[in-house]
Amino acid sequence: MSGERRRATGRSRRRGAEGTPGPGGLPRAGAGRRAAGTPGPVLRAVGLARSFGQDESLVWAVGGMDLDVPAGQTLAVTGPSGCGKSTLLQLLGGLDRPTEGEVWLGGRRIDRLRERALARLRRRAVGFVFQDFHLMDELSAAQNVELPALLAGASPPAARRRAAALLDRVGLAARARHLPAQLSGGQRQRVAIARALVNEPLVVLADEPTGNLDSAATHDILRLFDELRAAGQTLVLVTHDERVAATADRVVSLRDGLPADDTRLDGVGNGGGAGNLDGPGGPDGPDGVDGMPDVDGGAGRGNGAGFGLDALLHWED
Amino acid sequence: MQDVVLALLVKEPSHGYDLRRRLAAALGPLGGTLNAGQIYVTLTRLEKAGLVVREREETPVRGPRRKVYALTAAGRERVAAWLAESPGPGAEVTAVHLKLVAAAESGLADPLALVDARRRELLRSLAEAQRAALAHDTDSEAGLLLEGIALRLQADLRWLEACRRTWSARTPRGRGGGDG
Ligand SMILES: Nc1ncnc2c1ncn2[C@@H]1O[C@H](COP(=O)(O)OP(=O)(O)OP(=O)(O)O)[C@@H](O)[C@H]1O
Numbered sequence: 087m088s089g090e091r092r093r094a095t096g097r098s099r100r101r102g103a104e105g106t107p108g109p110g111g112l113p114r115a116g117a118g119r120r121a122a123g124t125p126g127p128v129l130r131a132v133g134l135a136r137s138f139g140q141d142e143s144l145v146w147a148v149g150g151m152d153l154d155v156p157a158g159q160t161l162a163v164t165g166p167s168g169c170g171k172s173t174l175l176q177l178l179g180g181l182d183r184p185t186e187g188e189v190w191l192g193g194r195r196i197d198r199l200r201e202r203a204l205a206r207l208r209r210r211a212v213g214f215v216f217q218d219f220h221l222m223d224e225l226s227a228a229q230n231v232e233l234p235a236l237l238a239g240a241s242p243p244a245a246r247r248r249a250a251a252l253l254d255r256v257g258l259a260a261r262a263r264h265l266p267a268q269l270s271g272g273q274r275q276r277v278a279i280a281r282a283l284v285n286e287p288l289v290v291l292a293d294e295p296t297g298n299l300d301s302a303a304t305h306d307i308l309r310l311f312d313e314l315r316a317a318g319q320t321l322v323l324v325t326h327d328e329r330v331a332a333t334a335d336r337v338v339s340l341r342d343g344l345p346a347d348d349t350r351l352d353g354v355g356n357g358g359g360a361g362n363l364d365g366p367g368g369p370d371g372p373d374g375v376d377g378m379p380d381v382d383g384g385a386g387r388g389n390g391a392g393f394g395l396d397a398l399l400h401w402e403d
Numbered sequence: 404m405q406d407v408v409l410a411l412l413v414k415e416p417s418h419g420y421d422l423r424r425r426l427a428a429a430l431g432p433l434g435g436t437l438n439a440g441q442i443y444v445t446l447t448r449l450e451k452a453g454l455v456v457r458e459r460e461e462t463p464v465r466g467p468r469r470k471v472y473a474l475t476a477a478g479r480e481r482v483a484a485w486l487a488e489s490p491g492p493g494a495e496v497t498a499v500h501l502k503l504v505a506a507a508e509s510g511l512a513d514p515l516a517l518v519d520a521r522r523r524e525l526l527r528s529l530a531e532a533q534r535a536a537l538a539h540d541t542d543s544e545a546g547l548l549l550e551g552i553a554l555r556l557q558a559d560l561r562w563l564e565a566c567r568r569t570w571s572a573r574t575p576r577g578r579g580g581g582d583g
C-alpha cells in the first residue's frame with residue numbers, strides 16, 4: 087500500500103506500512119518527503135494555461151502560469167471572482183487538463199497521464215478541500231474520512247485507525263459517528279480536512295475552505311492549517327479572504343488568469359517580536375512566479391515605516 | 404493638506420479657487436466645508452516656507468483677482484519625498500486616498516504602484532496580526548485587540564482592491580476610460 091503510494095508519486099523510499107504519524111497524529115508529510123530527498127518543488131506549473139469556449143466566447147481562465155510550490159510551503163491564491171483561481175487549483179490537482187503547459191506533482195508530470203492513472207494519483211497524492219465540504223451525506227464523519235483510505239487500498243482496520251486519529255486531531259473524536267447533517271459547517275469542514283489528509287497527500291489543495299464559515303469556525307480551520315504547516319504539509323489555499331491569505335507563506339494574486347502580484351510572508355512575525363518583518367532573504371531560492379518583481383527587495387519593506395504590530399498598536403498617536 | 408496642495412501645483416501653477424475645486428472633486432461630501440480661504444492660508448504658509456512662490460495675478464472677466472502660485476524646487480522635492488513615503492499601516496482612508504489623487508495629479512508617482520506597495524505592506528501587517536491572533540485565545544483581551552486590528556487591515560485591503568480597479572482604468576495602460 088504505502089510502497090504503491092510511493093511508486094505512484096515517483097518515489098522509491100518506503101515507510102511503514104501505514105505511514106508514520108507525526109506529532110499529534112498528523113502525518114509528517116512534508117518532513118518525511120523533504121527527507122526523502124527529491125529536490126525541487128512538490129508542485130510545479132510550467133506555462134500552464136486553460137481556455138474555455140471558442141471564437142467569440144473563448145476565455146483564457148488561466149493564461150500561461152509558471153509556479154513552483156516547494157515542500158512544506160503554504161501558498162495562498164487570491165484575486166477577484168472569475169480570475170481563474172478554481173481553474174488553477176483543478177489543474178494543479180489533476181481534476182482538469184490544461185490546454186497548454188505542464189503540471190508536475192512530486193517530480194512527475196501529471197497532465198498527460200491517462201484517466202485511470204491520474205485518478206489513482208489524485209487519490210493518493212492530493213487532498214482536496216472544498217467550500218461546500220463535499221461530504222457523503224449518508225456516511226458518518228468517520229466513514230467519510232475512511233473512504234479514500236479504503237479506495238487507496240488500506241485495510242479496513244488501518245483505515246479506521248487513521249480516521250480515528252485524524253478526527254481526534256481535528257477535535258471531533260466525539261462526533262465520529264455523526265452524519266454530516268448533524269454537524270455544523272465548521273465541523274463538516276474539519277471532517278473534510280481529516281478526509282483530505284487520510285492518504286498523507288503530497289499536497290492539500292483547498293478552494294475557499296472558509297467560504298461558508300463564520301469567523302470563529304474560520305479561526306479553528308486556520309489553526310488547523312497552521313498545525314499542518316508546522317508538521318510540514320504542503321498546502322495551496324484559494325481564498326478571497328485576506329485574513330486567510332495572510333496566514334500563508336506566500337500570496338499570489340491572480341488577475342485575468344495571470345499572476346499580478348506575489349508577496350512573501352514567511353518570516354513575518356515568526357519571532358513573536360514586533361518589527362520582525364525581514365523577508366526570506368536570498369537563499370530561499372527561485373520559487374517565485376516568473377516575471378514578477380522581486381517584492382522583498384522592493385517597496386514592500388525597508389521604508390522605515392515600522393510595519394510590525396508595534397506600529398499598529400500606536401495607531402492613535 | 405500642505406503636501407496635497409503642493410502636489411496639485413506640480414503640473415502647472417494654479418490659484419486657490421482652482422485648487423479648492425480639484426480638492427473638492429476628490430473629496431466629495433468630505434470636502435463640503437473646504438473654502439478658498441483655507442486654501443489661501445495653506446498657500447501663504449507654503450510660501451513662507453519657500454515651497455511655493457506667488458507668480459502673478461490673474462484677472463478674470465468677473466470676480467476678484469486671483470493670485471497664482473507656482474511650486475519652487477524645494478516644494479517639488481518635498482512632494483516627491485512625501486509621495487515616496489509610506490503613509491503607515493494605520494493611515495486613514497482619506498489620507499491614503501488624497502495621496503493617490505496627488506500621485507496621479509502630479510504625475511510624480513504611479514497611483515497603481517502606490518496601491519500595490521501599500522497592499523504588500525498591509526498584507527504583511529495582517530500576516531503578523533493574524534498569526535498573533537491564532538496564537539492567542541479569542542476570549543482574551545489581547546485576542547480581542549488582535550481581532551480588531553485584523554478586521555481593520557482586512558477592510559483597508561479590500562478598499563485597496565477597489566483603488567486598484569479604479570486607478571488601473573484611469574491610467575493609460577488600462578483600457579476603458581475612467582473619465583465618466
Ligand atoms: N467549465 C467552464 N466552462 C466555461 N467557462 C469556465 C468554466 N470554468 C471556468 N470558466 C471561466 O473561467 C474563468 C475563471 O473561472 P474560475 O472559476 O477559475 O474563477 P475563480 O477565480 O475561481 O472565481 P470565484 O472567486 O468566483 O470562485 C471565468 O471566466 C469562468 O467563467
Ligand SMILES: [Mg+2]
Nearest residue numbers: 171172173293
Ligand atoms: Mg472559484
